[in-house]
Amino acid sequence: MKLLKKSTLATLVGAAALTAAGAANATIVVGGENGYEFSVDGNINQFFIASDQDSASASANRDQDNQQVANGLLPTFFGFNVAMPEINGLKVAARVSISPSTNNGSYVNSDAAMEQREAFATVDGSFGQIMLGKGLGLYSANNILLDQTLYGVGATGLTAAGDQNTGQTSLGRIGYGYEYANWRSQIRYTTPDMNGFKAAVAVMDSDDFLTAKVVNSSTTSNQFEKDARYEASLSYATAFDGGSMKLWLDGMTQDVRYSNATGSEKSDAYTVGGQLVFGGIEAVAAYYDSKGQGVNGLGTGAFTADNKAREGDGYYAQLGYRFGGQTFVAASYGKSTLDRDSANTVAGGVADLDTNSMTTIGIYHDVTANLKLVAEYSKIETEYHIQSSDDEVDVLSLGGFISW
Incomplete structure (x- = not known):
């Protein structure tokens, strides 16, 4: 078999993640002469992260400075791709990737050691594409793939002890302007x-927000019904002299049961957004509205103490300029809010948050097609229902990516 070097927009996080980067990767390809190809791609990223947290809380644990060496919003990726020759008008391909963390504890904590985000096959033809397996969801995918913090750190997570820590990855802008698209087992068309128009629909494995079910006023563990999750996306993309434009509308729906809730609550969400590229200017804006998703789309604060789904919404706006096709300087602001009324009380703590907001300024420089350097600053503000426990965090990160 012949070993080839092929220039491609191979992605770090599945199809299209590098679209925002604007730089080509080098993917090693084996074969190709008889129509079969095997290729690999991936990245290793690492950052020095310094955070300064000020809190109105009485807890001294939440007024502190932290320094870390860790990966950013993206974990490391190593992807394996197989492409088969076209037969009877059909092209079959598959991708499996592994996503280990570079962070401390990843070798002793199985939850932080490695993620398996992608394992899917695709069948393409004149009818479009069918995708089977695990990959990035449709709802909110464009929001995260076009966010500048995809190649940075953005927000760090708040641990139970109250300190800032990235865990396996940082949060980027998840929960600070949009909800997480997440990696889901799915069947998609x-x-x-x-x-310029494209539509996609998918049935997916739903979120497991529920750990128990109430039957005849008694709570029983590991006995609950599970419904599928449905997602859809409609997009329009066009190119013109000196630029391009993309618009999208995504949505999701599923039934969820949370903790000891009787019956079920409907979780619905939609997001609408757009990107405009003109000359070196790149602008992105997106808005979402949801119910029963929490502040981040992962269930945090999704329900009240009386088991009612909370409604939320949020937005982010980003403006940047790409100098010479290699240096991207951008600033963005985003906000996520959970609504409540006088009856909607929760137990307190992280689940009691009302509003997350974040301002980010970053410089992302492609030294080569395989080396990206990043300097990023974010100011994070969180307001809780208990107003005396509001938090402000400043996060400075310096690092970058080595990709192939």
């Missing part, structure tokens, strides 16, 4: 390109 995507239409062919129709003069």
